[in-house]
Each structure stands twice: as structure tokens, then as C-alpha cells.
Amino acid sequence: MKLEALSQALCLLPALLPLIEAAPTRRDSNPPLRGSEALVGYSSTENIATGSKPDVKYSLLPGQKETPDIGAYLDFEKVDNPQPIRGSTGGDDPGPRNYYYDRINSDKLAPPGTDNGQTINAQWPFGLSHNRLGIDSAGWARQENTVVMPDATQMAGVDMRLEPAAYRELHWHVAAEWSLVLNGSCRIQAVNENGETFVDDVSAGDVWFFPPGIPHSIQALDEGVEFLLVFDQGDFNEDNTFLATEVFLHTPKEVLAKDLGTTVAAFDDIPDDELYIFAGTAAPKDIEKQNVTTASGVIPRTESYSYHFSEQDAHEVAGGSVKIVDPLTFPVANNFSAAIVTVHPGGMREIHWHPTSDEWTFFIQGQGRATLFTAPNAATTFDYRAGDIAYFPQSNSHYIENTGDEDLMFVEVLQASQFTDMALGQWIASTPRQIVKDTLKLSDSTLASLKTEKQYVVAGSNTTA
Incomplete structure (x- = not known):
């Protein structure tokens, strides 16, 4: 009987195997890292x-x-669940998503229907730049260059903060340096190749310029200082400047002693590493105490490295104001031209382009958006906040619209001997009407409303002049 029962069980085994394989099994350990080959391909x-x-x-x-x-600005900051939808285009997004980025970049999530193709990435937030911290709580610096904006080939930028009495170490660099003081004040100092000396105090809104190879230093005054640096090389790296400490550390002490007419022992206490940003002795209140007299004298005023831009009155226009500094008024900065533009709420920096230079723009206050148009038919709209950088290549048209409820302020920097631009409105208004009518099919009433003068900033419905 036992043999007969065993024989019957063996006969049933093939039918039972699928059930046994499908039955759940107890797992005393975690599943393996990889699945079985049965998961590959067809189910x-x-x-x-x-x-x-x-x-x-x-x-x-x-x-x-x-x-x-129509492309109206979409304020997604006040929307719980913003969606990539405009009219009949787009569709909902169930996630996963970064809602913070979507809310502050509505023109990326739901771009205007006029956007097309792909332009360069014309936006970089300094908030995404790696921050280099100075020693002894002396300050910090962060930079933008072609590493993070590959197409910004003509200019690079640095945002730097020095605490009271802190220094940006004595240094020079291959690139030319143009600077706008954002807040606070500092003392800048330099010596040129003729041995002429320079020292001056600058405050918020002022500008300085140091040509390539000119050694200089920066020291914050009582309230500390933050400043924007713009260099005429897109691949400029702030970490690769020529520092006084490094020159002394990497020159034989016997050579230093011979060169400076002293003993080798004179260099026993030099720092054993670069300082870069470091705390120092507060500058004397009387700047005359730091005027070094040499046989060559001081740098003439006409060749001065500073320009007190803060004392220049702004040119008022319908939608805001503009003030310009370029080599016509600041000769030493022979290829740097800049404009500080203020746009009232609802207003817009008019559609324009720069025929001879790329534009490097830094947003000082407020929020705005811009559409970069690149021939033949590419267009991308970007949203900007204070602390962001915009970059618009030569002859590529763009505007900057205030999308907030406070004044928008930014600085446009060009590599040009004079600040100039071409304005779309002025161009169309200054072209014979019949040509414009035949080309764009605009009505006589529309053409009659156009202005032949450059507007710089145009007013919006919420703008007060």
C-alpha cells in the first residue's frame, strides 16, 4: 500500500509544481539587489x-x-499647484516636481506661445554659485563664468562681501576688472606701471576699474561692503588671480632678499598660505594718511580708477529711469559701458539689442522677465530675481519687464567704448510707413502712435512716471 500511495503522489507531482512555485514563501532575509532574468522583455x-x-x-x-x-505674465507664487498650461496647449503635471522652482519660473513651466526652439541659457542665479568663505569671518565671494554659463563667453562676474576692516588681498589678474558697489563702502588702492599711486573711498552706487596687470587691494570701511565685479573674459576664474602671498611663497627667499634689498630673515613670518579674504587693521579715517608719495606722483584725475556714479542724477523716462557710465565720462574703463536701469511696476525696458557687444546684466532689486530672440526663429522667456545674472548675445533682441509690485533695478554691462543700443520701436517708427505696412500689415492708427525717439523704459498700466 505504501508503494502504491507513493506512486500516485509522484504521478500528481507535475501538476502540483506550478502551484508550488507560485505559492508565497517565507523570506527570512531581504530580497537580492537584482531581479531575475524572467523580468527582462515581454511580460x-x-x-x-x-x-x-x-x-x-x-x-x-x-x-x-x-x-x-498673448503670453501674459503668470504669477505662480500665489497658486497652490501651478500647471504647464496655456490656452489649448500643455497639460497637467501630477509630479514629482520642485514646486519652488515652478513658482518662481512660471515662464519656464508655462512658456508664452511665442517661445520657440532653443536659445542659450541666458540665466544664472548667484544663489546657485559655490560660495568661497574668507578666513576669520572676513567675508565671502561667489562667481559666475563659462563653467556655469557656457555661452557667456565675453564677460564673467563675482559677487563679493567684505566685513568691516576686511581685505581682498593685494593682487592682480590678466583680465580687466569693472566694479559696482552694491552696499556699504570701501577703500581701493593701486599702483600703475609708471609708479603713480592711487587711493580712494567709494560707496554704494560708485564704480571702479582696474586694467589688466595693475596690482590693487580693497578694504572694507566701517559698515563693510558688498560689490559686483565684472571681468572681460567669460572664462575668468577668481581663484586664479595673482596674490601677493603666493608671489612671496613661490619665489626663493634669497631672490626676494636680493630684489628688495633686505635679508632672508625678513621673510620668516610671511603667511604660509594665501589670505584671499581676511580680517585686517581698520583703515585710518583720514585717507591722506594712506597716500604714498613717490617720485612719479599720483595718478591724474583724468586717468583715475574710480567714478562716483552714486552722485550722478538718473535720466527720468516714462516708465522709470536710466543712468549711463562709459568711456565718454570714465575714460580709464576704455571698453566697459554700463547703464543702471530702474523700471517702475508694470513698466518694461524696451525691446532692444546691442549691435557691437554682448550684454551682461545683474539684477539688483525686484523681479522681472525677458524674452531672448535669436535668429532665425528661436525664442526663450526667462524669469529673474534680485541676485540673478542675465546674458544676451550681441544683436539678439530682448526686453526686461517688471513683473513685481516694487521697482525693478538692474545694471547692463557691455564691452563697448560707448553705451548704445537699437530700439525696436524707434526702428519701426523711423522707417517709411508704407514699407512697414507692406511688411507687418500694421494699421495707420498704430503707426501714428509709434515714437521716433528712443524710450529706454516704457510705462505700463500700473506705472507712475
Whole structure:
């Protein structure tokens, strides 16, 4: 009987094997890191998950319901669940997402219908730049160059902060340095190749310029200082400047002693590493005490390295104001031209382009957006906040619109001997009307409203002059 029962059980075994293999088994350890080969390719079970479309709850802003090419600004900061939708274009997004970026970059999430193709990336936030911290709580510096903005080939920037009495170490560099003081004040000092000396105090809104190879230093005064540096090389690296400490550390002491007419022992206490940004002795209140007299004398005023831009009155226009500094008024900065532009709420820096230079722009205050148009038909709209950098290549048209409820302020920097631009409105208004009518099909009433003068900043519906 036992043999007969065993024989019957063996006969049933082939039918039971699939059930045994499918039965759940006790697992005393974690599953292996990798699955089995049976998971590759076609499904053996055809057990495809089914279900309903995710229920994404959202509401659209009025501008999202308009025809996409109207392209109204969408304020997603006040929206719980912003969506990539304009008119009949786009669709909902159930995630995963970075809601913070979506809210502050609405023109990336839901671009105007006029955007097309791909331009360069014309935006970089200093907030994403690595911060280099000075020693002894002396300050910090962060930079933007072609490492993070590959197409910004003509200019690079640095945002630097020095605490009271702190120094940016004595140094020079291959690139030319143009600077705008953002807040606070500092004392700048230099010596030129003729042995002429320079020292001056600058404060918020002032500008300085040091040509390539001119050694200089910067020391913060009582309130500390923050300044913007712009260099005429897109691949400039702030970490590769020529520092006084490094020169002394990497020159034989016997050679230093011979060169400076002293003993080798004179260099026993020099720092054993670079200082870069470091705390120092407060500068004397009387700047005359730091005027070094040499046989060559001081640098003539006409060749001065500083320009007190803060004392220049702004030129008022309908939508804000503009003030310009370029070699016509600041000769030593022979290839740097800049404009500080203020745009009232609802206003816009008019559509324009620069025929001879790229534009490097830093946003000082407020928020705005810009559309970069690149021939033949590429256009991208970017959203900017204070602390952001914009970069618009030579002859590529763009505007900057104030999308906030406070004044928008930014500085445009060019590599040019004079600050100039071409304005779309002035061009169309100054072209014979019949040519414009035949080309753009604009009405006589529209053409009659155009202005032949450059506007710089145009007013919006919420703008007060």
C-alpha cells in the first residue's frame, strides 16, 4: 500500500509544481539587489497595472486661459499647484516636481506661445554659485563664468562681501576688472606701471576699474561692503588671480632678499598660505594718511580708477529711469559701458539689442522677465530675481519687464567704448510707413502712435512716471 500511495503522489507531482512555485514563501532575509532574468522583455503574465488618470486638482490663472501667443505674465507664487498650461496647449503635471522652482519660473513651466526652439541659457542665479568663505569671518565671494554659463563667453562676474576692516588681498589678474558697489563702502588702492599711486573711498552706487596687470587691494570701511565685479573674459576664474602671498611663497627667499634689498630673515613670518579674504587693521579715517608719495606722483584725475556714479542724477523716462557710465565720462574703463536701469511696476525696458557687444546684466532689486530672440526663429522667456545674472548675445533682441509690485533695478554691462543700443520701436517708427505696412500689415492708427525717439523704459498700466 505504501508503494502504491507513493506512486500516485509522484504521478500528481507535475501538476502540483506550478502551484508550488507560485505559492508565497517565507523570506527570512531581504530580497537580492537584482531581479531575475524572467523580468527582462515581454511580460510572461500580461499583468499590466490598470487604473484611472491621476486626479490633479488645480485652478488656472486668467492668463492661462488666453490664446498662448498673448503670453501674459503668470504669477505662480500665489497658486497652490501651478500647471504647464496655456490656452489649448500643455497639460497637467501630477509630479514629482520642485514646486519652488515652478513658482518662481512660471515662464519656464508655462512658456508664452511665442517661445520657440532653443536659445542659450541666458540665466544664472548667484544663489546657485559655490560660495568661497574668507578666513576669520572676513567675508565671502561667489562667481559666475563659462563653467556655469557656457555661452557667456565675453564677460564673467563675482559677487563679493567684505566685513568691516576686511581685505581682498593685494593682487592682480590678466583680465580687466569693472566694479559696482552694491552696499556699504570701501577703500581701493593701486599702483600703475609708471609708479603713480592711487587711493580712494567709494560707496554704494560708485564704480571702479582696474586694467589688466595693475596690482590693487580693497578694504572694507566701517559698515563693510558688498560689490559686483565684472571681468572681460567669460572664462575668468577668481581663484586664479595673482596674490601677493603666493608671489612671496613661490619665489626663493634669497631672490626676494636680493630684489628688495633686505635679508632672508625678513621673510620668516610671511603667511604660509594665501589670505584671499581676511580680517585686517581698520583703515585710518583720514585717507591722506594712506597716500604714498613717490617720485612719479599720483595718478591724474583724468586717468583715475574710480567714478562716483552714486552722485550722478538718473535720466527720468516714462516708465522709470536710466543712468549711463562709459568711456565718454570714465575714460580709464576704455571698453566697459554700463547703464543702471530702474523700471517702475508694470513698466518694461524696451525691446532692444546691442549691435557691437554682448550684454551682461545683474539684477539688483525686484523681479522681472525677458524674452531672448535669436535668429532665425528661436525664442526663450526667462524669469529673474534680485541676485540673478542675465546674458544676451550681441544683436539678439530682448526686453526686461517688471513683473513685481516694487521697482525693478538692474545694471547692463557691455564691452563697448560707448553705451548704445537699437530700439525696436524707434526702428519701426523711423522707417517709411508704407514699407512697414507692406511688411507687418500694421494699421495707420498704430503707426501714428509709434515714437521716433528712443524710450529706454516704457510705462505700463500700473506705472507712475
